[in-house]
Amino acid sequence: MSSVTNSDALVGRPIPVWDQNTPSQASDHAKANGNVVRTRFPPEPNGYLHIGHAKSMNMNFSLAFEKLGVAPENRETYFRYDDTNPEKESKEYIDSLLNDLTWLGWKPAKTTYSSESFEFLHDCAVKLIKKGLAYVCFLTKEEVEKQREVLKKRVAVIAKGGDPDKQCESVSTDIFPGKYRNTSIADNLRLFEDMRKGKFPEGHCTLRMKMDITSPNPNMHDSMAYRIKYTRHPHAGDGWCMYPSYDFTHCIIDSLEGIDYSICTLEFETRRESYYWLLWALDLYKPRVYEMSRLNIAHTVLSKRRLLKLVESKTVRGWDDPRMPTISGLRRRGYTKECLNTFCNDIGATRNMNLVEVNRLEQAARVCLADVARRAMAVVDPVKVTISNFSGESKTCTVPNFPQNPALGSHDVIFTPTFYIDSADVKPEADANFFGFAPTQLVGLKYADIKVRCDEVKVSGGKVVEVTCSVTDEDTKPKSYLTWVSAVHNIPCEVRKYDHLFSVPEPSDKWEEEVNASSEVVYSSALVDPSVASLCNAGLTDKWKSNNAFQFERIGYFVVDDDTTYVAETGKGKIVFNSIVSLKEDVAKTTKKDATASAAADAQRQRQAILKARLSISKSDFFKKVSDYAGMFSKYDEEGFPTHDAKGEEVKKSAAKKLKKELAKHEKALANAAKAKK
Missing domain, CATH: 3.90.800.10 (Glutamyl-tRNA Synthetase; Domain 3)
Known part of the structure; x- marks a missing residue:
C-alpha cells in the first residue's frame, strides 16, 4: 500500500503462512484499490450504538488513517451492517445505526450489508466442503x-x-x-x-x-x-x-470488500487464527488485522446484553435514556457530536486496557458547549423572594447571549420586586462562608444592578419557603451576585438532573444491584426566564438531532428534552430540560471524585493482592481455596471441579459453564506467571 507512510502503526500478532497473501492476491488487491486505503465499521444491528462504537467510528474513519499517515484523498471507510443473526436484529436497530453514524458526521464511502452477500458466503461454504x-x-x-x-x-x-x-x-x-x-x-x-x-x-x-x-x-x-x-x-x-x-462471515466479507485494515477490539485477538485460516482455506485476499483496547468508562456498562436488560426491565426510559451510554442517550442528554468526537480524539486508541473517568467526557462537553450554549437564567428548586421597599413595578434588564462574544447579541428579561431564586442560594442562618441569602447578608442581583440585604428567611417543616429583603444603596460590595427569575415573567418547566447510572466505578457481576437509585432526580416546579421560549418550541425537537442547549447561569448546561410539548405561540404545554454537565467541578464534587478515585485505587490494589495470592493456588484447589467460592460446594470431581453445591444438589450446566470460564482465566494467569519466571 504505497499510500501508507507508517506501515508499522497498526501491526498485530503474526499468524505464519495463513496471514500471507500470494503475489497474485496482493497484486489483484493493489489493482482494485489503487491508492485507496480502506477500513470498515461493521456493527451488528442487535441494539443501539454506544460510546464504545463512537470510539470505533473515530478510529476507522479518522484516527487509523492519521496513524498510518494516509492522505485524506486516499481514505475510504465502509459502513457495514454485520447482520447474520436475524433473531436479535430488527428494522429499528438498522435505522438507528445509520442515524447515529450520520449524526456523528461520518460519511462512509459505501454502505453494505453482510446479508447481501449470503449467496457468496454459501458458495464459500460449498467450496470448503469440496476441499x-x-x-x-x-x-x-x-x-x-x-x-x-x-x-x-x-x-x-x-x-x-x-x-x-x-x-x-x-x-x-x-x-x-x-x-x-x-x-x-x-x-x-x-x-x-x-x-x-x-x-x-x-x-x-x-x-x-x-x-x-x-x-x-x-x-x-x-x-x-x-x-x-x-x-x-x-x-x-x-x-x-x-x-x-x-x-465465518466477517473475514470473508472483509476480503470481498477489499478491506486493508480490519480493526477490532482486543477480545477478538484470539480469533486471529480462525480469521486467517478461513481466508487461507478459501484462497482469498487477507486484510491486516489490528486489535485495540475496548473503551471502559467508569460508572457505566457497555455490554449490549446488559444495556438491553436495563431497557427491558424499565430501569431506564429506553435506549435513548439520558443516563444510557448509547449515542442516542448521550445525544438526548445534550452531548453534541463535537463533544463525543473530541472525547474520542482525546482518549485515542491503543492496546492498553484502562478505565476512563467520566470527568474526561464531561470536560469535553464543557469545552464544546461553552461557545454554543446560549445563556439564560433559571431556578431549579424555586424559593420566593420579596423586596419590601422596591420602587416601581418592574425593571427591564439586558442579558448578553454569550458574554465572551457581544456580537452574538443579547436578550431582555424583566425584573420584578417578587422573584425566585434557587434553594441552594438560601440558608436560614447567617454563615460567614456562605454568600447567598441569609439573615443580614448583603447580596447583589445579577443584571438588575440592585443590592439587597436579607431581612428574614421563613422556614416551614425544615425547608426554606420564603425570603424577605430590602434594597440598599450602601457602598459595601456584595460577595456574590445571584441569578433569579421573575415571579411574574417566567415559564414553568421540568428539570431532570442526572448522575452516574451506577453507584460504583466498575460494575461487577452483581451490576443490577449496583444501579444508582438517585441517578435521575426530577424537579417539576422549576422556572426559566421567558427569553428561551422560541428556542424551546416542541416543533424544534428531534430525537435524531441535537436539541437546543443552554447555559443556565451559575448552575450548568441543560438541553431541551424530546418530552417537551411547549408551543411558544400559545404558551401552553411543558418544557423539559435535561442536565448535561455542571459549569465546573465544584469543591464538593471534586472531593467526591477524589474519594471515588481513592476508593477505586484501593479496590484495584486489593484485586491485585488477591490475584497475586491466587497464583499460589493450583488448578485442582482453585474452587476449594479461593475465598470467592468458600462454602459454595460440597463435592468435586477428580480434577477439583465442583459437581455439587453446598446443599448437595448438582451444579447446573449454566453455572458450570461460568465456573469453567473462571477456571480458564486462572489457568491462563498461572501460565503467564510461569512464563514470567522464565
Whole structure:
C-alpha cells in the first residue's frame, strides 16, 4: 500500500503462512484499490450504538488513517451492517445505526450489508466442503460442549509434553474426534443442500469447519459456519432458513470488500487464527488485522446484553435514556457530536486496557458547549423572594447571549420586586462562608444592578419557603451576585438532573444491584426566564438531532428534552430540560471524585493482592481455596471441579459453564506467571 507512510502503526500478532497473501492476491488487491486505503465499521444491528462504537467510528474513519499517515484523498471507510443473526436484529436497530453514524458526521464511502452477500458466503461454504474442510454435524449442543471439554483437556496435556491418548480419559469416538467429522464430501454436499432447503428442524444440525482440533486456541476447534434458523431476516427477507456465523462471515466479507485494515477490539485477538485460516482455506485476499483496547468508562456498562436488560426491565426510559451510554442517550442528554468526537480524539486508541473517568467526557462537553450554549437564567428548586421597599413595578434588564462574544447579541428579561431564586442560594442562618441569602447578608442581583440585604428567611417543616429583603444603596460590595427569575415573567418547566447510572466505578457481576437509585432526580416546579421560549418550541425537537442547549447561569448546561410539548405561540404545554454537565467541578464534587478515585485505587490494589495470592493456588484447589467460592460446594470431581453445591444438589450446566470460564482465566494467569519466571 504505497499510500501508507507508517506501515508499522497498526501491526498485530503474526499468524505464519495463513496471514500471507500470494503475489497474485496482493497484486489483484493493489489493482482494485489503487491508492485507496480502506477500513470498515461493521456493527451488528442487535441494539443501539454506544460510546464504545463512537470510539470505533473515530478510529476507522479518522484516527487509523492519521496513524498510518494516509492522505485524506486516499481514505475510504465502509459502513457495514454485520447482520447474520436475524433473531436479535430488527428494522429499528438498522435505522438507528445509520442515524447515529450520520449524526456523528461520518460519511462512509459505501454502505453494505453482510446479508447481501449470503449467496457468496454459501458458495464459500460449498467450496470448503469440496476441499474436505467443512462437514454437516448432528451433535447436540450438550455433545458439542462435551467435545470441547475433551479437546481442552487434550490440548492441556499436549502443552505439557504429555500423550493425550494415555493421560486423558477415553471417550466415545462419536464425541472425539466426532462421528460426523469424516463424512464423505458427497454426503456433506447433499446434507448442506438439505439444510438450505429446510429439510431439518431448527437446531438439528450445523455446518462446522474442519480446522485444527489439536490447536491450543479453542476458536480452531471446528467452529460453526452455518446454523438453521426459521426466522425472517429484517433486510434479506424470507429467502434463507440457515444463516452464517459471525466467525465465518466477517473475514470473508472483509476480503470481498477489499478491506486493508480490519480493526477490532482486543477480545477478538484470539480469533486471529480462525480469521486467517478461513481466508487461507478459501484462497482469498487477507486484510491486516489490528486489535485495540475496548473503551471502559467508569460508572457505566457497555455490554449490549446488559444495556438491553436495563431497557427491558424499565430501569431506564429506553435506549435513548439520558443516563444510557448509547449515542442516542448521550445525544438526548445534550452531548453534541463535537463533544463525543473530541472525547474520542482525546482518549485515542491503543492496546492498553484502562478505565476512563467520566470527568474526561464531561470536560469535553464543557469545552464544546461553552461557545454554543446560549445563556439564560433559571431556578431549579424555586424559593420566593420579596423586596419590601422596591420602587416601581418592574425593571427591564439586558442579558448578553454569550458574554465572551457581544456580537452574538443579547436578550431582555424583566425584573420584578417578587422573584425566585434557587434553594441552594438560601440558608436560614447567617454563615460567614456562605454568600447567598441569609439573615443580614448583603447580596447583589445579577443584571438588575440592585443590592439587597436579607431581612428574614421563613422556614416551614425544615425547608426554606420564603425570603424577605430590602434594597440598599450602601457602598459595601456584595460577595456574590445571584441569578433569579421573575415571579411574574417566567415559564414553568421540568428539570431532570442526572448522575452516574451506577453507584460504583466498575460494575461487577452483581451490576443490577449496583444501579444508582438517585441517578435521575426530577424537579417539576422549576422556572426559566421567558427569553428561551422560541428556542424551546416542541416543533424544534428531534430525537435524531441535537436539541437546543443552554447555559443556565451559575448552575450548568441543560438541553431541551424530546418530552417537551411547549408551543411558544400559545404558551401552553411543558418544557423539559435535561442536565448535561455542571459549569465546573465544584469543591464538593471534586472531593467526591477524589474519594471515588481513592476508593477505586484501593479496590484495584486489593484485586491485585488477591490475584497475586491466587497464583499460589493450583488448578485442582482453585474452587476449594479461593475465598470467592468458600462454602459454595460440597463435592468435586477428580480434577477439583465442583459437581455439587453446598446443599448437595448438582451444579447446573449454566453455572458450570461460568465456573469453567473462571477456571480458564486462572489457568491462563498461572501460565503467564510461569512464563514470567522464565
